[in-house]
Amino acid sequence: MSCVRVLLADDHTLVRAGLRKLLESIPDVSVVGEAADGLALLTLAEQLRPHLVLMDIAMPGLNGLEATARLSKTWPLIRVLILSMHQNEEYVRQALRNGACAYLLKDCAPLELELAVKAVLRGETYLSPAVSKGVVSDYVQRLRGEEQSGAQLTPRQREVLQLIAEGHSTKEIARRLDLSVKTVESHRSQLMKQLDIHEIAGLVRYAMHTGLVSSGL
Numbered sequence: 541m542s543c544v545r546v547l548l549a550d551d552h553t554l555v556r557a558g559l560r561k562l563l564e565s566i567p568d569v570s571v572v573g574e575a576a577d578g579l580a581l582l583t584l585a586e587q588l589r590p591h592l593v594l595m596d597i598a599m600p601g602l603n604g605l606e607a608t609a610r611l612s613k614t615w616p617l618i619r620v621l622i623l624s625m626h627q628n629e630e631y632v633r634q635a636l637r638n639g640a641c642a643y644l645l646k647d648c649a650p651l652e653l654e655l656a657v658k659a660v661l662r663g664e665t666y667l668s669p670a671v672s673k674g675v676v677s678d679y680v681q682r683l684r685g686e687e688q689s690g691a692q693l694t695p696r697q698r699e700v701l702q703l704i705a706e707g708h709s710t711k712e713i714a715r716r717l718d719l720s721v722k723t724v725e726s727h728r729s730q731l732m733k734q735l736d737i738h739e740i741a742g743l744v745r746y747a748m749h750t751g752l753v754s755s756g757l
Contacts, residue, residue: 543568543569543570544568544569544570544591544592544657544661545570545572545588545589545590545591545592546563546569546570546571546572546590546591546592546593546594546657547571547572547573547574547575547581547584547585547588547590547592547593547594548560548563548571548573548574548575548593548594549574549575549576549577549578549580549581549593549594549595549596549599549604549607550574550576550594550596550623551576551577551596551598551599551600552596553576555596555646556574559571559594559623559653560574562650562653562654563594563653566654566657566658569657572588572590573587573588573590576599577599577600577601577602578599578601578602578603578604578606578607578610579601579602579607581593581595581602581607581611582602582607582610582611582614585611585615585618586614586615589615589618591618591619591661592618592619592620592621592657592660592661593611593618593619593620593621594621594623595607595608595620595621595622595623595640596622596623596624597622597624597626597631597635597751598624598625598626598753600706601703601716602699602702603702603751603752603753604622604624604635605631605634605635605638605751605752606638606695606699606702606752608620608622608635608638608639608640609638609639609695610695611639612638612639612640613639616639619641619660619661620639620640620641620642621640621641621642621643621644621656621657621660621666622635622640622642622643622644623644623645623653624643624644624645624646625645625646625647626751627645627670627671628751629671630749630750630751631643631751632667632671634750634751636665641660641664641665641666642656642659642660642665642666642667643666643667643668643671644656644666644667644668645668645670645671648668652668656668692734693731693734696717696727697727697730697731697734698752699717700713700717700724700727700728700731701731701743701746701747701752702747702752702753703716703717704728704731704740704743704744704747705743705744705747705748705752705753706753710724710725710728731743
């Protein structure tokens with residue numbers, strides 16, 4: 541591979557600028573695009589077909605974990621490196637389950653970013669040392685075989701749940717997803733019934749607990 545094409549996804553412009561500079565200091569690496577949210581990332585991935593995506597988790601509209609799952613399903617050859625401020629093992633497990641090849645913390649040294657990029661391009665899985673304790677063994681023993689709570693939700697239900705947790709009204713969700721208000725209300729009712737959660741605050745807590753949205757949003 542003569543030149544590695546990288547796509548950045550982070551909702552902070554300065555973070556993307558810093559990452560671009562670091563990545564383009566690595567030989568044979570070129571940043572071909574930037575996205576500020578998960579939906580824009582998916583559109584750019586289709587247009588640019590990068591080799592690697594550096595993905596933040598906490599992005600508006602469609603978070604990095606859900607974007608990773610969609611990306612891995614549609615373009616499985618595109619490798620995803622999660623770059624996050626969250627050290628919680630649940631985020632790491634879900635990222636790997638959704639198809640990410642690496643999970644790196646944002647406070648890592650620049651050299652570690654280069655090591656992670658090179659490892660992922662070799663087809664390896666890379667975890668920041670700060671999050672790897674216990675995660676690898678857990679990943680091997682139960683990640684693939686254990687059904688995660690909430691895994692029974694459809695992609696559309698997860699979309700609706702994220703937007704509810706982000707504080708959007710039913711009308712706003714309907715407009716964003718090009719659905720009728722009645723359909724959104726139906727999805728919300730199904731979510732509450734399926735998860736046995738019967739108030740919006742409970743849905744928000746559930747979305748945070750499963751990593752669908754960040755508590756920092």
